[in-house]
Amino acid sequence: MSIRVAVGQFNELTDEKLRFAAQIGASGIQMNTPILPGEAYWEVADLRRLVEKTEAAGLTFEAIENVPVHFYHKAMLGLPGRDEQIENYCRTIRAIGRAGIPILGYHFMPNSVWRTDRAASGRGGAGNTRFDQAVVDSFENIEDLRPFLPTALGHRAVMPLIGKGEAIIDEERMWGNYAYFIKAVLPVAEEAGVKLALHPDxxxxxxxxxxxxxxxKPENFFRAYELSEGSRAWGLDLCLGCCSEMIGGKKNVQEMIEFFGPKGRLFYIHFRDVQGTVPNFIECFIGEGNFDPAEVMVMLYKNGFDGFLLDDHVPKMDGDTSWNHRGRAHAIGYMQGLIRMAEHLEAA
Incomplete structure (x- = not known):
């Protein structure tokens, strides 16, 4: 297969979304935390219906990104009950494999994605999200931080915020939790024929x-790669935006592609960008951020990537829908043009 574009980041598979994907020239779809029956795991039949509906529309069901956080938050935090959650997570992996879905994206952020502004003014007045650590640090009442948590990612809030001066879950403890989790689920994913795609923080x-x-930061992905012990089920949902947000900006994008691309560990790509880096950045349209999107597309080709691209987050344009159809159409068209450009360069 070759690099292609999918439409995604929605949790209900509507006829309208399938028609949008077909009309804009995408080859497949991806779903993020689909709304399905099940309080602890998903069943094959429910997942299979998603695949069949997608295929009936002439599209490929590429991946599911994320189960509800409450499916595995105890595993992420190392809490009592994590073994039961991991067992159920494995049930979901097996169900995804039997349903014919090749990739399950996941993250290891128990308190999820944070933004301090969800309507920051961007190019032409488009609405962008922003993160500013100084805003987070300015709050004395920890409960005042709750508005910074996501509101529409399809999962319930299970992670209590920890107040200033209270107990902290440090990085080495989180590494222990990740190692415990990944060593339990990778063999199941291998057997089920499912690739597990890790998303950056x-x-x-x-x-x-x-x-x-x-x-x-990139070196922590290298550590996770070593923990995978060569499992072909371990790889990345490489969010270029998250890499660009890291201290160092665009050099992280290059480093991650050049390390993981030749190893075949880039399962799919979130093709987006930001202006600035932590501790203060704002999301933006493709082409006005930290990295050169044409250069990055060529880099993906040269380093052996052959998966799908996804727009992920996009600015909200005037007159747009809640799902940002206009912003997504711009991003998808931009990616399609870059793919054709890179194909011509490869053939030259």
Whole structure:
């Protein structure tokens, strides 16, 4: 297969989304935390219906990104009950494999994605999200931070914020939790024929809400790669935006592609960018951020990537929908043009 574009980041598979994907020329779809029956795991039949509906529309079901956080938050935090959650996570992996879905994306952020502004003014007045660590640090009442947590990612709040001066879950404890989790689920994923795609932390900072984050710098991904012990089921949902957000900006994008691309560990790509880096950045349109998107697309080709691209987050344009159809159409068209450009360069 070759590099292609999928439409995604929605949790209900509607006819409208499938028609949008077909009309804009995407080859497949991806779903993020689909709304399905099950309080602890998903069943084959429910997942299979998603695949069949997608295929009936002439599209490929590429991946699911994320189960609800409450499916495995005890595993992420090392809490009592984690073994039961890991067992159920394995049930979900097996169900995904039997349903014919090749990739399950996941993160290891128990308190999820944070933004301090969800309507920051961008190019032409488009609405962008922003993160500013100084805003987070300015609050004395920890409960006032709750508005910074995501509101529409399809999962319930299970992670209590830890107040200032209270117990902290440090990075080494989180590494122990990750190692325990990944060593349990990777063999199951291999047997089920499912690839597990790790997403970087967003924002990529060492700690938020009293809980350490792991995947905020390239060297920590290298450590996780070593923990995978060569399993072909371990790889990345490489969010270029998150890498660009890291201290160092665009050099992280290059480093991650050049390390993991030739190893075949880039399962799919979130093709987005930001202006600035932590501790203060704002999301933006493709082409006005930290990295050169044409250069990065060529880099993906040269380093052997052959998966799908996803727009992920996009600015909200005037007159847009809640899902940002206009912003997504711009991003998808931009990616399609870059792919054709890179194909011509490869053939030259």
């Amino acid at each position: 967003d924002p990529p900072v060492p700690m938020l809400g009293g809980v350490a984050r792991l995947f905020y």
